[in-house]
Amino acid sequence: MDGTLFYFLGGALVLAALVISYVGIRGKGGFPANSRAMAGVLAAFGLLVAVTAAYAVANAREEQEHRNEELAEAQAEAEEGVSQGEAESDPEEGTQEGEPPPIGEQTPSAGPKAQADLTSPEDGSLEFEPNAIQTDPGRLTIVYDNPSQTPHNVAVEDEEAELLGQSETIAQAVTELSLDMVPGEYIYFCGVPGHREGGMEGTLTIE
Ligand SMILES: [Cu+2]
The missing domain is CATH 2.60.40.420 (Cupredoxins -  blue copper proteins)
Incomplete structure (x- = not known):
């Protein structure tokens, strides 16, 4: 789910708010008389809010799932890194054990x-x-x-x-x-x- 629709809905919501404000300010005198148009605008506005909110919730949920997946991947990589690190350190220990003891210890x-x-x-x-x-x-x-x-x-x-x-x-x-x-x-x-x-x-x- 990409965010394009979300931004579009958000933009429409802002635009609707601006239009209502404009109509409200401009039609100060005759506004109560225009109650039918007002009810229609309010209904459209409410629908936009509802759809946008629903979309936001769905989007957030998906994002959370995506984040969980990333977290699991990162954890798996970290564990892999640890096991690789152990494997790499083993040969080093081997060479240290294979080294001859300091000369001083063997000198009578x-x-x-x-x-x-x-x-x-x-x-x-x-x-x-x-x-x-x-x-x-x-x-x-x-x-x-x-x-x-x-x-x-x-x-x-x-x-x-x-x-x-x-x-x-x-x-x-x-x-x-x-x-x-x-x-x-x-x-x-x-x-x-x-x-x-x-x-x-x-x-x-x-x-
Ligand atoms: Cu004894």
């Missing part, structure tokens, strides 16, 4: 490096083998092999009982704990509750 600390191999009995006994380690100052990597089904880890504390580090808790697996060691006496133990008290500890001497 300066100074001598040492490795200590540690294990526990396969039957789950609360022991470390060996129960004493002696090595040089510097970077120490404790490689702990737990062949049992009992979860264990290895933790190191200094003479003041301050925890220097603790490995992840593992069962039937191997884990590592790397620490920068300065000369002194230390204790390594299993951090699983009750295991240290059950005898799962050893002495670590750095000199």
